[in-house]
Amino acid sequence: MGSFLTGFALPLLLLTASLLNWSLISHVDLIAFLLIQYTAPKIGFRFRRKYLLLWPVIIFSLLVFLSQVAYLVIWAVGGYKQSVGDAWWLKLIGFMIIQSWRSPTVIYFLVTQLLVLVVALLDIHVNRFGLVPWRYTCWGHFLTVVEQLGSHLKVASCLLLPAIQLVVGISHPSWISLPFFIGSCIGLVDWSLTSNFLGLFRLWKALQFYAGFSIFMLYVYQLPIEFSSMLQWIADFVGLFKICSTSEWTEICSSVSLVLFYIMVCTSFITIRLILFKDFS
Incomplete structure (x- = not known):
């Protein structure tokens, strides 16, 4: 539980x-x-x-x-x-x-x-x-099913993670999304040269930290603060944007896929690490 x-x-x-x-x-x-x-x-x-x-x-x-x-x-x-x-x-x-x-x-x-x-x-x-008393109740059985389902979802998220990473990199092209695109390109080249699908996860640790930092900065830009013209120019240059009802679908897709990528890479931490250690050590 x-x-x-x-x-x-x-x-x-x-x-x-x-x-x-x-x-x-x-x-x-x-x-x-x-x-x-x-x-x-x-x-x-x-x-x-x-x-x-x-x-x-x-x-x-x-x-x-x-x-x-x-x-x-x-x-x-x-x-x-x-x-x-x-x-x-x-x-x-x-x-x-x-x-x-x-x-x-x-x-x-x-x-x-x-x-x-x-x-x-x-x-x-x-x-x-x-x-312990909840273990044999309906709630306990429900939690057991959810945890078993979660273990299968972790494996599925490992398979979907490279695709989500690519979506983050190309949905809203900017300097912020460029590292995700470069990581996808490096992974695809590694996969094509070695025929090993696990090469797509070589940069997952760095991208995990970078995704968290990108979410942090994107949220800071949403705060109701009047930024100076210089800060707004820098934000537009690097790729930050305001999320509102009139936002473009590419911006919504980029922000959603960014959060989803961070959740998936954190959830699949142990699974990815065990697989990489087994195959690349």
Whole structure:
């Protein structure tokens, strides 16, 4: 159950929270998502390093939940007069109000943060005390099936990873996506010369770090900050772009495939490493 919570449920909730609102608070959720995805598959993560990462997530989620609820109460008591646009720094931090009951983003955000808190606490409880009585229940059988399915998905992701890497490199051509394209070309040349499919994974470690850095920088560019003309020119030159309802399909495809590539390469960490060590050592 611990692998299901840390490897799937918690990263998914953190990613959802980060995408609900472009802000500094959500940016911290994104950083937590990147760290958990990077660290969770590694051997030894289930011990001390796991607690060192989960407890800050729990404390931060609790503080965010309480502060956002307090802000909503203050806003409601003030007669629904204050808007986020009146104070740009509130919007930058991430405080939201209920602008429409048809799509209350702040409610979705609060629910997601609360679920992050619950899942992280449950994960710590499972690893410390265990949940043996659940092993023979329907939930236990469900987790067993999910973990078995996850092992098969890891192998499938290894096979799909080179294709996703190529999509990242060519969907939105830019200086940022160029390393992914170069890595794909090197892998394809290696594959053609050696007839070994595993040559496509030679640069996976460097691209894993670079993908995390690219996601980090792309999210920073989404923050509600007025960048100077020089910074905007540099961002456009390297290939950063704003994600909105009017974004081109190539930009959406590039951002989605970038996140998917990072998730897949982190999830397949042990599988890829064992295969490469066996074949290239």
